[in-house]
Amino acid sequence: MKPLTNQPNGRLVRGLSGLALGLSGNTDVKLIILDRDGVINEDSDAYIKSLDEWIPLPGSIEAMARLSKAGWRIAVATNQSGLARGYFTQEILEAMHARLAELVAEQGGQVELIRYCPHGPDDGCDCRKPRPGLYRQIADYFGLDSLSGVPTVGDSLRDLEAGVAVGCKPYLVRTGKGNKTANQALPTGTLIFDNLAAVVDSLLEP
Ligand SMILES: O=P(O)(O)OC[C@@H](O)[C@H]1O[C@@H](OP(=O)(O)O)[C@@H](O)[C@@H](O)[C@@H]1O
Ligand SMILES: [Mg+2]
Numbered sequence: 001m002k003p004l005t006n007q008p009n010g011r012l013v014r015g016l017s018g019l020a021l022g023l024s025g026n027t028d029v030k031l032i033i034l035d036r037d038g039v040i041n042e043d044s045d046a047y048i049k050s051l052d053e054w055i056p057l058p059g060s061i062e063a064m065a066r067l068s069k070a071g072w073r074i075a076v077a078t079n080q081s082g083l084a085r086g087y088f089t090q091e092i093l094e095a096m097h098a099r100l101a102e103l104v105a106e107q108g109g110q111v112e113l114i115r116y117c118p119h120g121p122d123d124g125c126d127c128r129k130p131r132p133g134l135y136r137q138i139a140d141y142f143g144l145d146s147l148s149g150v151p152t153v154g155d156s157l158r159d160l161e162a163g164v165a166v167g168c169k170p171y172l173v174r175t176g177k178g179n180k181t182a183n184q185a186l187p188t189g190t191l192i193f194d195n196l197a198a199v200v201d202s203l204l205e206p
């Protein structure tokens with residue numbers, strides 16, 4: 001089932017997935033917002049420029065499927081300045097996201113929404129993290145007037161800052177750039193875990 005994803009002009013392209021779920025704007029919604037590179041898949045300082053370079057981190061796909069099967073809704077919020085820099089095409093990016101959705105679906109889970117910022121650092125958009133534009137788009141999609149308390153998982157400070165700006169609960173993972181980020185001043189209340197699987201374990205423990 002293809003996730004919903006966005007076009008560079010920000011228009012949402014409806015994939016095969018179902019209708020937007022009209023979740024009420026309350027904080028007990030089981031929604032999680034994940035960063036992509038360094039949380040779900042390996043990251044590289046040379047960017048992830050092809051489907052071959054898009055390699056899931058150990059346990060991340062299984063963790064997403066476990067969370068999804070437990071009733072959580074999964075959204076991804078990712079900066080993809082490589083598009084603006086000309087390192088890869090939108091077609092390649094969408095192929096990575098289709099692969100992600102496919103792998104999670106094979107394990108019985110679903111990635112419902114992937115929102116990315118296609119812009120470069122100097123484009124002045126509102127969707128490049130640490131700005132919270134992607135998070136607002138995700139809240140709109142799920143019909144939420146608040147993301148207060150919604151867990152967001154990142155490996156970079158900007159991921160946490162973007163989520164905290166709209167009330168999310170910040171989780172840092174040590175994968176990707178996370179070990180380095182852990183030495184920076186983090187948003188109050190940030191919880192630190194080794195990887196996404198450990199975050200999911202903590203969210204699912206009774
Ligand atoms: O972690 P998410 O948001 O999913 O994606 C990050 C990537 O878009 C790239 O973001 C770049 O930052 P700049 O966009 O050049 O500042 C660099 O950090 C790259 O190493 C990284 O692969
Ligand atoms: Mg990242």
Ligand SMILES: [Zn+2]
Binds near residue numbers: 119
């Ligand atoms: Zn943007």
